[in-house]
Amino acid sequence: xxxxxxxxxxxxxxxxxxxxxxFITATGITDVTQKNAVNQLVLDLKGYSIWTKFNALYPxxxxxxxxxxxxxxxxLDTDGAFRLSFIGGWTHSANGALPxxxxxxxxxxxxxxxxxxxxxxxxxxxxxxxxxxxxxxGAANIGLTNRTLWQFGGSNNYIxxxxxxxxxxxxxxxxxxxxxxxNRTASNLSNAWQGGIKKATSTNTPTALTTVPIYFxxxxxxxxxxxxxxxxxxFASIGDGLSDTEASNFYTAVQAxxxxxxRQI
Amino acid sequence: MIxxxxxxxxxxxLKGFEFRQDSFFNxxxxxxxxxxxxxxxxxxxxxxWVKDLPLIEYLPKETTNLF
Numbered sequence: 001x002x003x004x005x006x007x008x009x010x011x012x013x014x015x016x017x018x019x020x021x022x023f024i025t026a027t028g029i030t031d032v033t034q035k036n037a038v039n040q041l042v043l044d045l046k047g048y049s050i051w052t053k054f055n056a057l058y059p060x061x062x063x064x065x066x067x068x069x070x071x072x073x074x075x076l077d078t079d080g081a082f083r084l085s086f087i088g089g090w091t092h093s094a095n096g097a098l099p100x101x102x103x104x105x106x107x108x109x110x111x112x113x114x115x116x117x118x119x120x121x122x123x124x125x126x127x128x129x130x131x132x133x134x135x136x137x138g139a140a141n142i143g144l145t146n147r148t149l150w151q152f153g154g155s156n157n158y159i160x161x162x163x164x165x166x167x168x169x170x171x172x173x174x175x176x177x178x179x180x181x182x183n184r185t186a187s188n189l190s191n192a193w194q195g196g197i198k199k200a201t202s203t204n205t206p207t208a209l210t211t212v213p214i215y216f217x218x219x220x221x222x223x224x225x226x227x228x229x230x231x232x233x234x235f236a237s238i239g240d241g242l243s244d245t246e247a248s249n250f251y252t253a254v255q256a257x258x259x260x261x262x263r264q265i
Numbered sequence: 266m267i268x269x270x271x272x273x274x275x276x277x278x279l280k281g282f283e284f285r286q287d288s289f290f291n292x293x294x295x296x297x298x299x300x301x302x303x304x305x306x307x308x309x310x311x312x313x314w315v316k317d318l319p320l321i322e323y324l325p326k327e328t329t330n331l332f
Contacts, residue, residue, distance in 0.1 A: 064286075064287075065285065065286060065287035065288045066286050066287045069287050085287075085289065086287060086288045086289065087288075087289050087290075087291045088289075088290070088291030088293075088302075088303060088305075088306065089291075089302070089303030089304070089305030089306050090288065090305065091305055100303050100305055102266065102268065102293075102303050102323060102325075103291045103292075103293045103301075103302070103303055104291070104303070104305070105291075225291075
Protein backbone atom coordinates (compact mmCIF):
# COMPACT_ATOMS: atom_id res chain seq x y z
CA UNK A 1 0.00 0.00 0.00
CA UNK A 2 1.33 3.39 -0.94
CA UNK A 3 2.09 6.16 1.52
CA UNK A 4 -0.77 8.26 0.15
CA UNK A 5 -3.30 5.47 0.56
CA UNK A 6 -2.24 4.99 4.19
CA UNK A 7 -2.66 8.71 4.83
CA UNK A 8 -6.14 8.68 3.31
CA UNK A 9 -7.16 5.81 5.61
CA UNK A 10 -6.09 7.62 8.78
CA UNK A 11 -8.93 9.06 10.92
CA UNK A 12 -9.45 12.72 10.26
CA UNK A 13 -9.93 15.33 12.96
CA UNK A 14 -13.52 16.63 12.96
CA UNK A 15 -14.02 19.81 11.02
CA UNK A 16 -15.47 22.46 13.28
CA UNK A 17 -17.50 25.49 12.37
CA UNK A 18 -15.10 28.37 11.62
CA UNK A 19 -16.40 30.50 14.52
CA UNK A 20 -16.12 27.57 16.92
CA UNK A 21 -12.62 26.80 15.66
CA UNK A 22 -11.52 30.41 16.18
CA PHE A 23 -12.67 30.21 19.80
CA ILE A 24 -11.01 26.81 20.31
CA THR A 25 -7.77 28.16 18.93
CA ALA A 26 -7.89 31.31 21.06
CA THR A 27 -8.66 29.50 24.31
CA GLY A 28 -6.30 26.60 23.61
CA ILE A 29 -8.80 24.07 24.90
CA THR A 30 -7.91 20.54 23.86
CA ASP A 31 -10.57 18.44 25.53
CA VAL A 32 -12.67 16.85 22.77
CA THR A 33 -15.90 16.98 24.80
CA GLN A 34 -15.45 20.70 25.35
CA LYS A 35 -14.54 21.35 21.73
CA ASN A 36 -17.55 19.39 20.48
CA ALA A 37 -19.82 21.21 22.94
CA VAL A 38 -18.66 24.62 21.74
CA ASN A 39 -19.04 23.59 18.12
CA GLN A 40 -22.57 22.28 18.66
CA LEU A 41 -23.50 25.46 20.54
CA VAL A 42 -22.41 27.56 17.57
CA LEU A 43 -24.28 25.31 15.13
CA ASP A 44 -27.43 25.43 17.28
CA LEU A 45 -27.39 29.21 17.61
CA LYS A 46 -26.89 29.54 13.87
CA GLY A 47 -29.56 26.91 13.24
CA TYR A 48 -32.03 28.95 15.29
CA SER A 49 -30.98 32.08 13.34
CA ILE A 50 -30.01 33.94 16.51
CA TRP A 51 -26.20 33.92 16.16
CA THR A 52 -26.24 37.48 14.83
CA LYS A 53 -28.22 38.69 17.87
CA PHE A 54 -25.20 38.58 20.16
CA ASN A 55 -22.45 41.07 20.87
CA ALA A 56 -20.87 38.61 23.26
CA LEU A 57 -21.20 34.96 24.23
CA TYR A 58 -19.14 33.65 27.15
CA PRO A 59 -19.19 29.81 27.27
CA UNK A 60 -16.93 29.52 30.37
CA UNK A 61 -15.19 26.32 29.26
CA UNK A 62 -11.68 25.14 30.07
CA UNK A 63 -11.65 25.81 33.80
CA UNK A 64 -9.26 28.79 33.98
CA UNK A 65 -9.52 32.57 33.90
CA UNK A 66 -7.67 32.49 30.59
CA UNK A 67 -10.14 30.15 28.87
CA UNK A 68 -13.17 31.76 30.54
CA UNK A 69 -12.37 35.29 29.44
CA UNK A 70 -12.91 34.82 25.70
CA UNK A 71 -15.95 36.02 23.77
CA UNK A 72 -17.13 33.30 21.39
CA UNK A 73 -18.37 35.96 18.94
CA UNK A 74 -14.97 37.62 18.66
CA UNK A 75 -12.25 35.63 20.45
CA LEU A 76 -9.54 38.26 20.47
CA ASP A 77 -7.67 39.14 23.65
CA THR A 78 -8.68 42.80 23.61
CA ASP A 79 -11.10 45.08 25.42
CA GLY A 80 -12.60 46.00 22.07
CA ALA A 81 -13.47 42.36 21.44
CA PHE A 82 -15.33 42.33 24.77
CA ARG A 83 -12.96 39.85 26.37
CA LEU A 84 -13.76 39.58 30.10
CA SER A 85 -11.39 40.91 32.74
CA PHE A 86 -11.63 39.08 36.07
CA ILE A 87 -11.15 41.36 39.09
CA GLY A 88 -10.93 40.21 42.72
CA GLY A 89 -11.65 36.77 44.16
CA TRP A 90 -12.90 34.34 41.53
CA THR A 91 -12.58 30.56 41.59
CA HIS A 92 -12.41 28.99 38.13
CA SER A 93 -13.29 25.35 37.49
CA ALA A 94 -14.84 23.02 34.93
CA ASN A 95 -18.24 24.17 36.22
CA GLY A 96 -17.60 27.83 35.42
CA ALA A 97 -16.47 30.91 37.32
CA LEU A 98 -17.48 31.48 40.93
CA PRO A 99 -17.34 35.05 42.30
CA UNK A 100 -16.87 35.27 46.06
CA UNK A 101 -19.67 37.77 46.74
CA UNK A 102 -17.15 40.09 48.45
CA UNK A 103 -14.94 41.81 45.87
CA UNK A 104 -15.15 39.78 42.63
CA UNK A 105 -16.54 41.03 39.34
CA UNK A 106 -15.82 40.74 35.63
CA UNK A 107 -15.74 43.71 33.26
CA UNK A 108 -17.36 42.90 29.92
CA UNK A 109 -16.18 46.18 28.36
CA UNK A 110 -19.62 46.37 26.73
CA UNK A 111 -21.00 49.87 27.25
CA UNK A 112 -24.68 49.98 26.30
CA UNK A 113 -24.52 53.56 25.02
CA UNK A 114 -21.92 52.62 22.42
CA UNK A 115 -22.78 49.00 21.63
CA UNK A 116 -26.43 48.25 22.40
CA UNK A 117 -29.91 49.48 21.50
CA UNK A 118 -32.30 51.26 23.87
CA UNK A 119 -35.34 49.20 22.91
CA UNK A 120 -33.62 45.93 22.07
CA UNK A 121 -31.23 44.38 24.57
CA UNK A 122 -30.81 41.14 26.44
CA UNK A 123 -28.32 40.00 29.07
CA UNK A 124 -28.11 36.40 30.24
CA UNK A 125 -26.34 34.62 33.09
CA UNK A 126 -26.40 30.86 33.71
CA UNK A 127 -26.29 30.52 37.49
CA UNK A 128 -25.28 27.28 39.21
CA UNK A 129 -25.84 28.64 42.73
CA UNK A 130 -29.11 28.47 44.60
CA UNK A 131 -29.97 31.15 47.13
CA UNK A 132 -27.43 33.52 45.61
CA UNK A 133 -27.16 37.16 46.63
CA UNK A 134 -26.17 40.38 44.89
CA UNK A 135 -26.20 41.34 41.22
CA UNK A 136 -25.26 38.66 38.72
CA UNK A 137 -24.89 41.58 36.32
CA GLY A 138 -25.39 45.29 36.52
CA ALA A 139 -24.57 48.78 35.33
CA ALA A 140 -26.00 52.16 36.27
CA ASN A 141 -25.29 55.85 35.97
CA ILE A 142 -25.20 58.48 38.71
CA GLY A 143 -28.25 58.24 40.97
CA LEU A 144 -28.84 54.68 39.78
CA THR A 145 -30.37 56.02 36.57
CA ASN A 146 -30.43 54.12 33.28
CA ARG A 147 -30.10 51.08 35.46
CA THR A 148 -29.60 47.61 34.02
CA LEU A 149 -29.40 44.65 36.36
CA TRP A 150 -30.53 41.30 37.66
CA GLN A 151 -30.40 41.28 41.44
CA PHE A 152 -31.07 38.41 43.81
CA GLY A 153 -32.86 39.90 46.82
CA GLY A 154 -33.82 37.17 49.25
CA SER A 155 -37.10 35.76 47.99
CA ASN A 156 -37.28 38.05 44.97
CA ASN A 157 -35.50 38.60 41.68
CA TYR A 158 -35.27 42.25 40.58
CA ILE A 159 -34.75 43.14 36.93
CA UNK A 160 -34.23 46.45 35.14
CA UNK A 161 -33.10 47.43 31.66
CA UNK A 162 -32.20 51.11 31.20
CA UNK A 163 -34.77 52.40 33.69
CA UNK A 164 -35.01 54.85 36.58
CA UNK A 165 -34.33 53.51 40.10
CA UNK A 166 -37.99 52.91 40.91
CA UNK A 167 -38.81 51.33 37.56
CA UNK A 168 -37.55 47.82 38.16
CA UNK A 169 -39.76 44.77 37.92
CA UNK A 170 -39.58 41.61 39.96
CA UNK A 171 -40.91 38.14 40.59
CA UNK A 172 -40.85 36.00 43.68
CA UNK A 173 -38.35 33.16 43.83
CA UNK A 174 -35.52 32.34 46.19
CA UNK A 175 -34.22 29.95 43.57
CA UNK A 176 -31.43 31.69 41.66
CA UNK A 177 -30.57 28.67 39.52
CA UNK A 178 -30.43 28.07 35.78
CA UNK A 179 -30.35 30.41 32.83
CA UNK A 180 -31.53 33.93 33.63
CA UNK A 181 -32.36 36.31 30.77
CA UNK A 182 -33.25 39.96 31.21
CA ASN A 183 -34.75 41.05 27.94
CA ARG A 184 -36.11 44.24 26.39
CA THR A 185 -37.82 44.00 23.01
CA ALA A 186 -39.66 47.34 22.83
CA SER A 187 -39.96 50.68 24.61
CA ASN A 188 -42.86 49.29 26.61
CA LEU A 189 -41.92 45.63 26.88
CA SER A 190 -39.33 43.85 29.01
CA ASN A 191 -39.38 40.35 30.37
CA ALA A 192 -37.41 38.02 32.59
CA TRP A 193 -36.73 34.36 31.88
CA GLN A 194 -35.47 31.65 34.19
CA GLY A 195 -34.82 28.10 33.05
CA GLY A 196 -36.56 28.63 29.72
CA ILE A 197 -39.75 29.97 31.33
CA LYS A 198 -40.95 33.56 31.10
CA LYS A 199 -41.37 34.59 34.72
CA ALA A 200 -42.30 38.26 34.53
CA THR A 201 -43.20 41.00 32.07
CA SER A 202 -42.96 44.77 32.43
CA THR A 203 -44.18 47.82 30.51
CA ASN A 204 -41.59 50.10 32.17
CA THR A 205 -40.08 52.47 29.63
CA PRO A 206 -36.32 53.03 29.32
CA THR A 207 -34.72 56.40 30.03
CA ALA A 208 -31.34 56.20 28.28
CA LEU A 209 -28.62 53.66 27.55
CA THR A 210 -26.20 53.14 30.43
CA THR A 211 -22.87 54.87 29.73
CA VAL A 212 -20.62 52.56 31.77
CA PRO A 213 -19.67 48.93 30.97
CA ILE A 214 -21.79 46.04 32.17
CA TYR A 215 -20.20 43.98 34.92
CA PHE A 216 -20.88 40.35 35.74
CA UNK A 217 -20.74 39.24 39.39
CA UNK A 218 -21.47 42.75 40.64
CA UNK A 219 -22.89 46.12 39.73
CA UNK A 220 -21.00 48.90 37.99
CA UNK A 221 -22.42 51.91 39.86
CA UNK A 222 -21.06 54.58 37.52
CA UNK A 223 -17.48 53.40 38.01
CA UNK A 224 -17.71 52.03 41.53
CA UNK A 225 -18.48 48.36 42.06
CA UNK A 226 -21.10 47.23 44.57
CA UNK A 227 -23.72 44.55 45.21
CA UNK A 228 -21.28 41.68 44.64
CA UNK A 229 -22.77 38.27 43.87
CA UNK A 230 -21.83 34.72 44.76
CA UNK A 231 -23.64 33.04 41.85
CA UNK A 232 -21.40 30.64 39.92
CA UNK A 233 -21.53 31.49 36.23
CA UNK A 234 -21.50 28.76 33.56
CA PHE A 235 -22.52 30.96 30.62
CA ALA A 236 -23.32 34.59 29.92
CA SER A 237 -24.27 36.74 26.97
CA ILE A 238 -25.11 40.29 25.93
CA GLY A 239 -26.90 41.29 22.76
CA ASP A 240 -30.12 42.32 21.08
CA GLY A 241 -33.55 41.73 22.51
CA LEU A 242 -35.01 38.28 21.86
CA SER A 243 -38.54 37.33 20.87
CA ASP A 244 -40.26 34.71 22.99
CA THR A 245 -39.39 32.04 20.45
CA GLU A 246 -35.79 33.21 20.24
CA ALA A 247 -35.42 33.29 24.03
CA SER A 248 -36.84 29.79 24.26
CA ASN A 249 -34.56 28.49 21.52
CA PHE A 250 -31.58 30.23 23.11
CA TYR A 251 -32.27 28.42 26.38
CA THR A 252 -32.62 25.10 24.53
CA ALA A 253 -29.23 25.58 22.86
CA VAL A 254 -27.44 26.64 26.05
CA GLN A 255 -29.05 23.88 28.10
CA ALA A 256 -27.89 21.31 25.54
CA UNK A 257 -24.41 22.84 25.77
CA UNK A 258 -24.41 22.56 29.58
CA UNK A 259 -25.72 19.00 29.43
CA UNK A 260 -22.93 17.97 27.07
CA UNK A 261 -20.49 19.32 29.69
CA UNK A 262 -22.35 17.55 32.54
CA ARG A 263 -22.95 20.77 34.43
CA GLN A 264 -26.58 21.52 33.57
CA ILE A 265 -29.10 22.73 36.14
CA MET B 266 -15.97 35.45 56.34
CA ILE B 267 -12.23 35.74 56.75
CA UNK B 268 -10.18 38.08 54.55
CA UNK B 269 -6.59 39.31 54.40
CA UNK B 270 -5.91 42.80 55.75
CA UNK B 271 -3.72 45.38 54.01
CA UNK B 272 -2.28 48.71 55.01
CA UNK B 273 -3.24 51.55 52.62
CA UNK B 274 0.15 51.53 50.89
CA UNK B 275 -0.17 47.81 50.18
CA UNK B 276 -3.69 48.31 48.86
CA UNK B 277 -2.41 50.96 46.48
CA UNK B 278 0.35 48.61 45.34
CA LEU B 279 -2.00 45.74 44.64
CA LYS B 280 -4.89 47.59 43.01
CA GLY B 281 -5.23 46.32 39.44
CA PHE B 282 -2.07 44.19 39.69
CA GLU B 283 -2.28 40.84 37.87
CA PHE B 284 -1.84 38.20 40.58
CA ARG B 285 -2.37 35.25 38.29
CA GLN B 286 -2.83 35.04 34.55
CA ASP B 287 -5.92 37.09 33.62
CA SER B 288 -6.87 37.72 37.27
CA PHE B 289 -6.40 41.09 38.99
CA PHE B 290 -6.36 42.22 42.63
CA ASN B 291 -9.28 44.26 43.91
CA UNK B 292 -8.56 45.71 47.37
CA UNK B 293 -11.72 47.09 49.01
CA UNK B 294 -12.53 48.65 52.39
CA UNK B 295 -14.65 47.05 55.09
CA UNK B 296 -17.07 48.81 57.44
CA UNK B 297 -14.14 50.02 59.59
CA UNK B 298 -12.26 51.29 56.53
CA UNK B 299 -9.71 48.48 56.76
CA UNK B 300 -8.31 47.59 53.35
CA UNK B 301 -8.79 43.91 52.53
CA UNK B 302 -8.43 41.35 49.76
CA UNK B 303 -10.15 37.98 49.59
CA UNK B 304 -8.63 34.65 50.51
CA UNK B 305 -9.06 33.60 46.87
CA UNK B 306 -6.66 36.35 45.81
CA UNK B 307 -4.25 35.56 48.63
CA UNK B 308 -4.19 31.83 47.85
CA UNK B 309 -3.88 32.18 44.08
CA UNK B 310 -1.07 34.75 44.02
CA UNK B 311 2.66 34.08 44.29
CA UNK B 312 3.66 37.23 46.18
CA UNK B 313 5.33 36.18 49.40
CA TRP B 314 4.27 39.17 51.53
CA VAL B 315 0.65 38.75 50.47
CA LYS B 316 0.79 35.19 51.81
CA ASP B 317 1.85 36.59 55.21
CA LEU B 318 -0.92 39.19 55.54
CA PRO B 319 -2.92 39.09 58.78
CA LEU B 320 -6.41 37.61 58.57
CA ILE B 321 -9.50 39.37 59.93
CA GLU B 322 -13.25 38.85 59.93
CA TYR B 323 -14.86 40.70 57.01
CA LEU B 324 -17.55 43.18 57.97
CA PRO B 325 -19.03 44.73 54.81
CA LYS B 326 -19.93 48.38 54.54
CA GLU B 327 -23.59 49.21 54.86
CA THR B 328 -25.25 49.31 51.45
CA THR B 329 -28.31 51.26 50.50
CA ASN B 330 -31.34 49.15 49.76
CA LEU B 331 -31.84 49.59 46.04
CA PHE B 332 -35.53 48.80 46.08
